[in-house]
Structures are given as structure tokens and as C-alpha cells.
Amino acid sequence: xxxxxxxxxxxxxxxxxxxxxxxxxxxxxxxxxxxxxxxxxxxxxxxxxxxxxxxxxxxxxxxxxx
Numbered sequence: 589x590x591x592x593x594x595x596x597x598x599x600x601x602x603x604x605x606x607x608x609x610x611x612x613x614x615x616x617x618x619x620x621x622x623x624x625x626x627x628x629x630x631x632x633x634x635x636x637x638x639x640x641x642x643x644x645x646x647x648x649x650x651x652x653x654x
Contacts, residue, residue: 596629596637599633600633608623
């Protein structure tokens with residue numbers, strides 16, 4: 589399994605901080621870039637795997653603040 593498959597699974601599982609840590613490691617980037625990549629990937633996954641997202645957008649990020 590490649591890094592982005594693992595990251596995708598983390599995103600779908602709502603493991604936001606762990607997913608961003610994995611993005612930083614995979615891409616060798618800072619936190620702001622990881623946040624941007626996370627947001628892009630989240631939107632991509634919502635379009636390509638909509639059935640994996642069983643909560644509303646508001647619920648998905650509840651309790652997470654940047």
C-alpha cells in the first residue's frame with residue numbers, strides 16, 4: 589500500500605491529525621502545506637468515494653481546530 593492509500597484511509601476514518609502527520613512525512617512539507625494538501629485530498633475523496641463519508645461536513649471536522 590502506498591502512502592496516499594494509507595492517508596486516504598486516515599482521512600475517511602476522520603483521523604485528521606494522524607493524516608496530516610502522514611502527509612507531512614510523505615511530502616516532506618510543513619504544517620500549512622499539509623493542511624492545504626489535506627483539504628484538497630478531502631474534497632477529492634468526497635467526489636470519488638462519497639459512500640465512505642457517512643457524516644455531514646460539520647460533523648466530520650467537529651472538535652478539530654486549525
